[in-house]
Amino acid sequence: MSTLTKKERKFDKVKFKKYSLKYVISIVRLIFLIGMSFVVLFPLFQKIVFSIMTSTDLYDATVSYIPKHLTTANYAAAWQKLGGISVILRTLGLTVACSLLNVACATLVGYGLARFKSKVTDTIFLVVILALVLPSDLLFTTRYMLMTATGLTDTWVPMLLFSATCTGFKASLYIFLMRQFFKGQPHALEEAAYVDGAGPLKTFISIMLPGAVSMMITIFLFSFVWQWLDSSYTSIFMKKIELISTTYGKLNYDNSDTSALSTLNVSLTKAAGVIIIISPLVALYAFTQRYFVESISRSGLVG
Amino acid sequence: MAKRKSLEAKQKISGYLFTLPFAIGALVFVIFPMICAVVFSFAEIKNGSGFLGYNYSNWGFSNFSEIWMETTTFRDAVFASLTEMLYNVPVVVIFAFFIASVLNQKFRGRGFFRSVMFLPVIISAGLIVTLSGDGLISSIVSSGDRFSETGSGAAIQVTDVFQTMLEDMKIADWMVDLIVNSVSNISNIVSMSAISIVIFIAGLQSISPSIYEASYMEGATKWETFWKISLPMVSPLILLSVVYTIVDNFNGSNNEVITQIHTKVSQVAFDTASAMGVSYSLIIIAILVIVFAVLNKVVFYQD
Numbered sequence: 001m002s003t004l005t006k007k008e009r010k011f012d013k014v015k016f017k018k019y020s021l022k023y024v025i026s027i028v029r030l031i032f033l034i035g036m037s038f039v040v041l042f043p044l045f046q047k048i049v050f051s052i053m054t055s056t057d058l059y060d061a062t063v064s065y066i067p068k069h070l071t072t073a074n075y076a077a078a079w080q081k082l083g084g085i086s087v088i089l090r091t092l093g094l095t096v097a098c099s100l101l102n103v104a105c106a107t108l109v110g111y112g113l114a115r116f117k118s119k120v121t122d123t124i125f126l127v128v129i130l131a132l133v134l135p136s137d138l139l140f141t142t143r144y145m146l147m148t149a150t151g152l153t154d155t156w157v158p159m160l161l162f163s164a165t166c167t168g169f170k171a172s173l174y175i176f177l178m179r180q181f182f183k184g185q186p187h188a189l190e191e192a193a194y195v196d197g198a199g200p201l202k203t204f205i206s207i208m209l210p211g212a213v214s215m216m217i218t219i220f221l222f223s224f225v226w227q228w229l230d231s232s233y234t235s236i237f238m239k240k241i242e243l244i245s246t247t248y249g250k251l252n253y254d255n256s257d258t259s260a261l262s263t264l265n266v267s268l269t270k271a272a273g274v275i276i277i278i279s280p281l282v283a284l285y286a287f288t289q290r291y292f293v294e295s296i297s298r299s300g301l302v303g
Numbered sequence: 304m305a306k307r308k309s310l311e312a313k314q315k316i317s318g319y320l321f322t323l324p325f326a327i328g329a330l331v332f333v334i335f336p337m338i339c340a341v342v343f344s345f346a347e348i349k350n351g352s353g354f355l356g357y358n359y360s361n362w363g364f365s366n367f368s369e370i371w372m373e374t375t376t377f378r379d380a381v382f383a384s385l386t387e388m389l390y391n392v393p394v395v396v397i398f399a400f401f402i403a404s405v406l407n408q409k410f411r412g413r414g415f416f417r418s419v420m421f422l423p424v425i426i427s428a429g430l431i432v433t434l435s436g437d438g439l440i441s442s443i444v445s446s447g448d449r450f451s452e453t454g455s456g457a458a459i460q461v462t463d464v465f466q467t468m469l470e471d472m473k474i475a476d477w478m479v480d481l482i483v484n485s486v487s488n489i490s491n492i493v494s495m496s497a498i499s500i501v502i503f504i505a506g507l508q509s510i511s512p513s514i515y516e517a518s519y520m521e522g523a524t525k526w527e528t529f530w531k532i533s534l535p536m537v538s539p540l541i542l543l544s545v546v547y548t549i550v551d552n553f554n555g556s557n558n559e560v561i562t563q564i565h566t567k568v569s570q571v572a573f574d575t576a577s578a579m580g581v582s583y584s585l586i587i588i589a590i591l592v593i594v595f596a597v598l599n600k601v602v603f604y605q606d
Contacts, residue, residue, distance in 0.1 A: 026410060029405060029408070029410065030410075030412075032405070033405065033412075033416045036402065036416075036419075036420065036493060037416060037419045037420075039489055039490050039493050040419055040420065040422055040423060040426075040490075040493055040494075041419065041422075043426075043490070044426060105324045105325065105328075108321050108322075108324060109321060109322050109324060109325040111321055112317075112318050112319075112320070112321025112322035113321075113322060115318070115321075116314050116315065116317055116318025116319075116321065116322075117318070118315050118318055120315075120318070120319060120322075121318050121319075121322055124322050124325065124326055124329070127325075127329045127333060127334070128325070128329075130333070131329065131333045132550065133550055133584075133587060133588065133591060134333075134337070134584050134587075135553065135554045135561060135564065135580060135583060135584060135587070136554070137561055137564040137565050137568060137576070137580055138336070138337070138340050138564070138577070138580030138581065138583070138584050139332065139333060139336040139337065139340070140336075140565075140568045140576075141336065141339070141340060141343060141568060141573045141576055141577055141580075142335060142336035142339040142340065142343075142355075143332055143336055144568065145339075145355040145356065145357065145573075146331070146336075146355065148355075148356065149355045149356055161328075161332075162328070162332065164324060164328070165324050165325055165327060165328020165329070165331075165332065166324070166325050166328060167325070167328040167329060167332040167333055175325060199317075200313075200314070200317035200321075201317070204321075222424075225424065225425050231556070232556055232565060235565075235569065236568060236569065278425065278426055281425045281426075282422075282425065282426075285418075285421075285422070285425055289418045289421065292421060292501070
């Protein structure tokens with residue numbers, strides 16, 4: 001390489017230093033991120049492994065993560081304890097209904113709060129924040145009294161009412177997100193629509209809604225997850241209706257058998273139960289996660 | 304001739320109409336229960352034929368003195384959750400900000416790591432938390448020899464060595480505790496950070512690249528741009544994330560205080576439940592007001 005001048009060689013050294021530093025940084029970053037992913041994914045991996053093991057594998061010292069005796073018995077047991085297809089479908093129906101109502105309500109109210117500023121809407125926004133901050137158990141007493149007085153407990157109505165008005169579990173967060181999202185959208189399109197003679201409702205439906213789809217999907221995801229896994233509301237308002245949140249407790253014990261072996265089996269069944277419960281959520285997440293950050297970064301949370 | 308309303312008045316009315324669903328829900332399911340909870344907390348409630356099917360007697364502070372003076376379970380739980388919050392919030396916010404800065408860089412596999420870091424939103428909510436307190440399997444994992452390389456047994460030894468090392472370096476005891484606790488508590492911290500990570504990534508993405516370009520032209524280093532650009536620009540989001548983490552910590556379904564209130568509601572002990580809820584809400588609101596007042600002075604708003 002004698003053709004290189006002194007200056008060029010020096011430049012090469014600087015370049016080398018710069019690139020090697022970059023390389024080291026990216027390796028460190030990769031190791032760190034793999035570590036963090038391990039923290040998140042390992043418990044899940046463990047559950048999956050246990051869910052297909054037999055109890056002899058748990059005792060077998062040569063088995064760590066790859067079971068020798070594969071079995072689907074844990075899934076069958078967990079499926080039966082959770083109540084089978086009817087309970088799963090019922091929970092799915094309730095969750096979808098509540099999530100759709102939540103999305104519809106949050107979109108309407110969020111738009112109203114973002115675009116039509118008056119003293120009343122400002123007060124309503126304060127109430128949204130208040131509802132977000134208050135522990136929901138504070139409100140349960142009177143809600144329960146109201147529902148028993150009207151005879152609506154142990155039906156779907158209370159949950160549907162809470163969802164349709166966005167007063168359920170963390171539901172005011174959805175309104176908050178929607179309001180921030182619409183606040184970040186430009187006014188020009190709506191003004192053009194008003195000039196062309198469209199009313200507020202028509203403007204909202206045909207101009208604003210199409211742009212808000214990714215945010216609506218995000219809110220649907222949140223709402224679906226929290227409703228599917230919710231036991232605080234359903235254990236009070238829907239005690240007698242069998243949902244995953246009322247049957248999952250059965251995973252914790254085995255009535256027929258109390259020997260030491262059965263407690264091991266219960267653990268394995270429970271692992272299978274957890275996998276059954278979260279698999280629809282993971283599937284939904286896989287389909288919707290690309291909207292997730294996108295919608296929030298466009299929501300103008302910053303200002 | 305019909306009187307034509309001004310555009311402003313029309314806008315006001317559409318604002319009311321859009322926010323109507325939440326306004327009704329908030330009146331019936333938030334404001335009314337809130338007022339009732341305050342009233343109930345001063346009464347003794349028994350089954351009867353009065354308001355909403357109950358009788359109210361013995362007005363006074365007896366509920367409050369019962370939960371704060373006579374019994375200690377509620378008091379202890381409140382103090383425990385306060386100290387936990389004091390420790391969790393800074394750790395979670397700093398960790399989330401760090402992860403978000405890493406995930407905001409451009410590198411291969413970024414999408415994968417992003418979706419993994421958001422996964423806790425799904426797999427550590429509601430029922431899953433209750434079900435994962437999985438006694439037997441985790442005890443086998445930590446005590447059994449075959450898992451010692453990856454099980455928590457090994458992790459404890461590592462943090463022990465780490466702890467003596469830090470103590471030898473004459474670092475203040477509380478700092479050592481903080482660091483060691485965060486390391487052994489990492490899975491909890493990761494799952495609590497998920498939403499804050501989303502918030503911060505959104506914030507970092509919304510900073511215009513031209514600001515960075517300009518500062519690099521003036522000769523600023525990455526270190527300087529972090530402190531003088533990234534941090535001030537996302538500071539409103541730090542406030543948001545702090546508030547969210549506090550609320551999430553206080554109202555999470557695995558919070559001991561919430562569990563106690565929930566048990567009281569299920570036992571139809573509405574008076575005690577209301578007193579607990581009211582005291583707890585007042586504490587939460589007081590803390591949020593203080594945090595907001597302090598942090599709002601530091602936050603930089605770009606206008």
